[in-house]
Amino acid sequence: MTSSSPDAPTWARHLPLGTDPATIDLLREGSLPAAWARRWAAAPDAVALVTDTDTVRAADLDERTRDVAARFAQAGLHAGDRVLMSAHTSVDLVVAHVAALRLGLVVVPVNGAYREREVAHIARDSEPRAAVVDDPARGEWVRAAAGGDVIVTSPAVELPVGPPDALTLDALTLDASTPSDLALLVYTSGTTGTPKGAMLTHGNVLASSEAVRIAWRWTAADRLVLALPLFHVHGLGVGLHGAMLCGGAAVLVPQFSPDAVLDAAATQGATMFFGVPTMYARLADSPRVGELASLRLCVSGSAPLAPELHERITAASGVHVLERYGMTETVMNVSNPYDGERRPGTVGFPLPGVEVRLDDGDHDEGSGEILLRGPNVFPGYWRRDDATADAFDDDGWFRSGDVGAYDPDGYLRIVGRAKDLIITGGYNVYPREVEDVLLEHPAVAEVAVIGEASAEWGETVVAVVVPADPDTGVDADELLAFAAARLARFKCPRQVRTVDVLPRNALGKLLRHEL
Numbered sequence: 001m002t003s004s005s006p007d008a009p010t011w012a013r014h015l016p017l018g019t020d021p022a023t024i025d026l027l028r029e030g031s032l033p034a035a036w037a038r039r040w041a042a043a044p045d046a047v048a049l050v051t052d053t054d055t056v057r058a059a060d061l062d063e064r065t066r067d068v069a070a071r072f073a074q075a076g077l078h079a080g081d082r083v084l085m086s087a088h089t090s091v092d093l094v095v096a097h098v099a100a101l102r103l104g105l106v107v108v109p110v111n112g113a114y115r116e117r118e119v120a121h122i123a124r125d126s127e128p129r130a131a132v133v134d135d136p137a138r139g140e141w142v143r144a145a146a147g148g149d150v151i152v153t154s155p156a157v158e159l160p161v162g163p164p165d166a167l168t169l170d171a172l173t174l175d176a177s178t179p180s181d182l183a184l185l186v187y188t189s190g191t192t193g194t195p196k197g198a199m200l201t202h203g204n205v206l207a208s209s210e211a212v213r214i215a216w217r218w219t220a221a222d223r224l225v226l227a228l229p230l231f232h233v234h235g236l237g238v239g240l241h242g243a244m245l246c247g248g249a250a251v252l253v254p255q256f257s258p259d260a261v262l263d264a265a266a267t268q269g270a271t272m273f274f275g276v277p278t279m280y281a282r283l284a285d286s287p288r289v290g291e292l293a294s295l296r297l298c299v300s301g302s303a304p305l306a307p308e309l310h311e312r313i314t315a316a317s318g319v320h321v322l323e324r325y326g327m328t329e330t331v332m333n334v335s336n337p338y339d340g341e342r343r344p345g346t347v348g349f350p351l352p353g354v355e356v357r358l359d360d361g362d363h364d365e366g367s368g369e370i371l372l373r374g375p376n377v378f379p380g381y382w383r384r385d386d387a388t389a390d391a392f393d394d395d396g397w398f399r400s401g402d403v404g405a406y407d408p409d410g411y412l413r414i415v416g417r418a419k420d421l422i423i424t425g426g427y428n429v430y431p432r433e434v435e436d437v438l439l440e441h442p443a444v445a446e447v448a449v450i451g452e453a454s455a456e457w458g459e460t461v462v463a464v465v466v467p468a469d470p471d472t473g474v475d476a477d478e479l480l481a482f483a484a485a486r487l488a489r490f491k492c493p494r495q496v497r498t499v500d501v502l503p504r505n506a507l508g509k510l511l512r513h514e515l
Helices: 010-014 032-042 058-074 091-103 116-126 136-146 202-215 233-245 258-268 277-285 289-294 307-317 385-391 431-438 476-484
Strands: 047-050 055-057 082-086 106-109 130-133 151-153 182-188 196-201 223-226 249-252 272-275 297-300 322-327 331-335 355-359 367-373 398-406 412-417 422-424 427-429 444-454 458-467 495-498
Touching: 010 202, 032 058, 032 091, 032 202, 032 233, 047 058, 055 058, 058 091, 082 091, 082 116, 091 106, 091 233, 091 249, 116 136, 116 182, 116 196, 130 136, 136 151, 182 202, 182 233, 196 202, 202 233, 202 331, 223 233, 223 258, 233 249, 233 272, 233 322, 233 331, 249 258, 258 272, 258 277, 258 289, 272 277, 277 289, 277 297, 277 307, 289 307, 322 398, 355 398, 367 412, 385 398, 422 444, 422 458, 427 431, 431 444, 431 458, 431 476, 476 495
Parallel strands: 047 249, 082 106, 082 130, 106 182, 130 151, 223 249, 223 272, 272 297, 297 322, 458 495
Antiparallel strands: 047 055, 182 196, 322 331, 355 367, 367 398, 398 412, 422 427, 444 458
């Protein structure tokens, strides 16, 4: 049951019974690193991280992150400097990430599937002082784009601490960031085709983690199976950050498979699992799906969870998956209730501290673009005042680009998108970025990239091409290989279709919906 009163904010539905909304202060701990340090000091023997070969306790995590922070500092890095991180999930990567935040560095997480073109843009734009990579070639891409003086190291951060009279651990200033200081710079593509850096402050990531901690009853007794990648806000900003904030453990699963998740849950006594709909589709197809019943909470996000998939999982395991809604620029916004009905096809109610309203604009009656405001909402895009101005209305509400509608009893339903966006397997693909690459191929005169509905992926990427030479057409395999050399795999079209002409209006604007 939840707290409620006629004057309570909508988000009070997420509070435990008897909780006064006026007592909720999402920023009371100052920053996530400061909160983490308090948890480790209070329970040094608590398990913080688990892999199939390693167990890291709180005191160990404190010591290891202090050591790596010292290495970063000795290398000449200072608060506010950017550190690009692109590596597969590991304890070393977690330690490097946490150490950077403790020192006040700004982490720039980058998908390990990105190709040189994509990495180079992020490096040029963010101007990192250091790069943590598990592939030396990626380090060279960063150096070539951002400058040869970029410090490149592995996730183990094999940098010297320095001679005895140099900076010592005790002299380090750690966990001193304020809520307004920048914590993460997460790149998200836009309709212009140029990825933009969403600036997430320490206040943003703390408020979001604290909100879900409260709403999902997350405690130190919980163990989260974390098979989501740590370059994505879902895995990093919700899963990893939240587990450490509550003093619980994250069970790291570097590569998702139904067996890997269910084995980890069974052997580690896990209580929670976070996934994207594609993961739940594969779990539903597994003969072991009933084992999800051992978990107290399964959460889905990053893309809509089809009601029929929700119902399949419930029928097979008895688990009612909790669907929520977030995005890069705001981390977490809305969630189905922990106590109460988790309604398929909806994302529930605003999380603590979050305000939501609908801007009906030109949308169908009863629906509108979802506008957001709260301590979780980012201040803007890195060095992009124009994009920041477009992202907010005159009253400071962030325009999500998603279209929503309310059920009669207040559940929010995502009914469409106001911006061009394809969500495939939980990852965002902006058509313009893919189109810009395909247009570089000499056989392509025009192209439109669209999303096609898929039961497994949510949507798949499809390229609709007007050939430069109608007689020779376009070799689909050649075009797909061309894209794969320049874009991350999830952005590449699964299909190529040719047409004589693309539909456009009288002003020449592409009518993407007609495709």
